[in-house]
Amino acid sequence: MRSPAIKTEIATEPGASHSFRLQGDWTLRALAPRLATLRAELGGAPTDARWLLDDVARLDSFGATLLWHAWGQRWPAAISVADELRQIIARVADSAVEPLPAAPPFTAVDAIIVLGRAMLSFRDHALDFIRLMGQLCLDVAYLLQHPRDWPLKEISANVYKVGLKATPVAALVGFLIGIVLSYLSALQLRAFGADIYIVNILGLGIVRELGPVLVSVLVAGRSGSAMTAQLGVMRVTEELDALSAMGISRTLRLVLPKVIALTLAMPLLVLWTSGVALLGGMVSAWMQLDLGMAFFIDRLPQVVPVSNLYIGFAKGAVFGLLIALVASHFGLRVRPNTESLSANTTASVVSSITIVILVDAVFAIATRSIGVPR
Structure with missing residues (x-):
C-alpha cells in the first residue's frame, strides 16, 4: 500500500x-x-x-x-x-x-399501525409462551410414565449454577440492603421514641416483600439472561436443529431442567438472602439504636408470624418458575444472528423483572389479610 x-x-x-x-x-x-x-x-x-x-x-x-x-x-x-x-x-x-428525503409526518393512521404491530407482536409472544407451557406439561406427563428418563444430571447442574453460585452476590446485596433499610428506619423511629418497632419494619418488609423481589431481580439479571443467551447461542450455532435431527426433545433436555432447577432454588435463595438482610439490619440497629441482637432475635418471631415466611417461599417458587419460562421463551425465539441474540436477551431480563413486579402486586392483594398483625 x-x-x-x-x-x-x-x-x-x-x-x-x-x-x-x-x-x-x-x-x-x-x-x-x-x-x-x-x-x-x-x-x-x-x-x-x-x-x-x-x-x-x-x-x-x-x-x-x-x-x-x-x-x-x-x-x-x-x-x-x-x-x-x-x-x-x-x-x-x-x-x-441529492437532498435527504424528508421524514413523513406522523398521522393517526401511523399510530394505529404502530398499535396494531404491538398487539400482533404481543399475540405472537403469548401464543408461543402458551405453546411452551403446554409442551412442558406434556414432557412432565411423559416423565411420570417413564421415570428413568428424568434429566436429573441436568437439573442438578442447573441448581448448582442458578442456586449455589448465586449465593455470594445475593448475600452481599441482601446485607447492604438490610443495613440501608435499618439505618433509614432508625432515623425516623428515633424521633418518635419507637425504636423497638424497627424489628417489625425489617421483619415484615424483608421476609414478606423485599427478600423475594430482590432475589428475583438478581436472578432475572444473572441466571435469566444466562439461560436466554445459552439457548440463543445454541440457535445461532444450529445445535437446536441438531437435537431435533437426532430426535431429542429440546424442551425435555434444555428447558425443563432449567424450569425445575430455578423453581426449586429460588425459595432457598429467598431464605438465604432474607436471613443475611436481617443480619445486616440487626447490625445497623445495634449500632444506631443500641438494640441488642438477642433482643432482635427474640422479638422477631413475635411480630412476624410464620405465615409470612410461607408467603416468601411461595413467591420465590412462583417467581423462579416465571423467570425460567420467560428466559426460555425468549431464548427459543432467537434468530440465527447476533443482533437477535442481544435483543432477545435484553427483552428477557426486562420482561422477567416486569412480570415479577406484576405478580408480586397480585400476591400483595391476595394475601393482604394473611400474616399481617393488626
Missing part, C-alpha cells in the same frame, strides 16, 4: 496556476494516518488550480469525498483523471447533490 501524497508544482509561464499532482492510494486506510495534514494541504489550494490524478493508484468513496469537498463541491476547471476514478468521484458528487 502506497501512502498518499500531494506534489505541488508551479508552471513557469507567467500567470499560470498551481498544479497539484496526487500520488499513491487515496483510500480510508491510507489516508487515516495523515488525514489532518492532507486536509490542510487541500484546503490551501487556489480555485484555479490544475489537478493531476494520473498517479493515483486507488481511490475509494472516502478519498473521493475528501477531494470533492476540497474542490468546493464542483469539478475543477482543469483536471486530468482516469475514467475509472472519474466515475467514483461522480457518484460521490451525485449523492451530495
